[in-house]
């Protein structure tokens with residue numbers, strides 16, 4: 115099918131984009147990479163009267179790495195962030211997760227900020243924004259504001275971004291040096307939306323676990339984080355029984371059934387992926403602190 | 410019945426296969442339909458129109474993208490390469506040649522999307538393993554071949570390219 119008619123706006127600056135969004139209000143939609151929006155338009159699940167195409171807005175295409183964060187502008191494509199060596203060095207979890215976001219042809223157009231604005235709990239990058247404690251930078255007619263991830267994701271595909279606000283960037287904080295990370299997911303075909311996925315961050319200090327956190331893909335309604343530290347704190351990561359975290363994990367999950375998997379299967383898979391990524395993140399933590407002290 | 414309100418038309422110029430091509434189209438014209446209907450370049454095929462099948466894949470500034478998930482107006486500052494730009498019957502490109510040799514197609518519906526995807530892939534990865542070749546085509550669907558001969562075609566295309574360079 116084809117999209118319904120719309121008026122195409124091609125602003126050159128953030129101010130212009132926000133001014134148009136303010137004028138068209140609820141009749142308008144931001145068009146970034148279009149890799150979620152255009153399928154929705156093609157299927158006529160939505161028919162906004164105005165599209166504010168931000169692809170020609172200048173100053174939104176940078177990845178900036180500082181001591182604290184990796185900042186990703188609204189026009190950085192998934193493929194660009196995935197290939198960015200500075201971002202990988204600062205936060206390897208970004209590339210580990212981005213490799214699972216759709217197929218390369220879709221990563222070439224789709225933006226990381228767009229996938230976070232889309233706020234699909236089946237998306238990898240909303241989960242990563244949550245796990246790293248990230249922030250969305252928004253600009254609206256009233257000026258700029260910063261929205262921490264937990265105030266940003268409100269419901270299924272629902273965020274606290276106003277219709278006249280543009281997300282200009284997201285910031286993924288860098289995790290402390292001794293914190294290891296891992297990402298794993300299972301899909302019918304690599305590049306498809308995951309049946310379930312898990313991202314873990316684990317800190318190990320003086321040979322024992324001091325922090326363990328998880329974020330999931332495709333098994334919660336809203337992107338979120340579950341802190342499982344209390345279940346494994348103080349234990350040596352060697353031979354640790356990660357299933358001690360299972361009660362906390364199951365409380366956190368709210369999987370749905372579809373043609374690919376039952377809710378029970380998704381819970382089982384997500385729990386196994388949690389064990390796998392927790393173990394891997396613990397090894398990563400030990401390796402990175404060993405690497406750190408050797409350097 | 411009353412006439413529908415005419416839609417605003419835009420002058421859109423896109424460089425396709427190194428030639429600037431122009432048409433007056435509505436903003437909602439998908440790049441895939443712009444190529445096929447407005448420019449008559451019917452080599453780009455349209456399967457699902459939601460990004461899943463890969464049949465419509467073209468190269469935008471050398472990188473594979475779904476033509477069904479991009480508007481023609483958005484393609485204006487870019488160089489688009491379609492299957493027509495990758496060779497002719499008399500002078501096939503290496504990927505096309507490999508598909509012919511390895512029986513990499515049956516009905517041919519999916520083939521343009523595979524050829525564009527593989528062409529871009531081999532630029533970055535000139536010597537893939539069998540597993541990498543399979544991974545490279547994981548975003549494209551084929552209902553005929555069972556993929557074995559497409560994987561062979563990727564590896565053969567890499568050989569032909571290496572021999573030619």
Ligand SMILES: Cc1cc2nc3c(=O)[nH]c(=O)nc-3n(C[C@H](O)[C@H](O)[C@H](O)COP(=O)(O)OP(=O)(O)OC[C@H]3O[C@@H](n4cnc5c(N)ncnc54)[C@H](O)[C@@H]3O)c2cc1C
Pocket residue numbers: 143144145146147148149150151152153188214215216217220223224225226227228229230231232236237238239275279280281282305306307308459460461
């Ligand atoms: C076949 C297929 C498979 C896919 N598989 C996956 C997958 O496995 N995992 C995954 O995470 N994603 C997947 N995607 C989606 C892909 O990641 C999209 O790129 C991403 O979800 C949206 O980014 P975009 O730039 O394309 O945004 P668009 O499609 O342009 O926009 C999406 C939504 O966000 C809004 N928006 C976008 N940018 C902004 C902004 N800067 N400010 C305010 N609002 C904004 C738009 O108005 C729209 O509502 C898949 C897509 C396809 C077609």
Ligand code: FES
Pocket residue numbers: 454455456457458459460461462463464465466475476477478
């Ligand atoms: S027609 Fe574009 S991906 Fe199927």
Ligand code: FES
Pocket residue numbers: 513514515516517518519520550551552553554
């Ligand atoms: S050759 Fe028929 S779909 Fe691939």
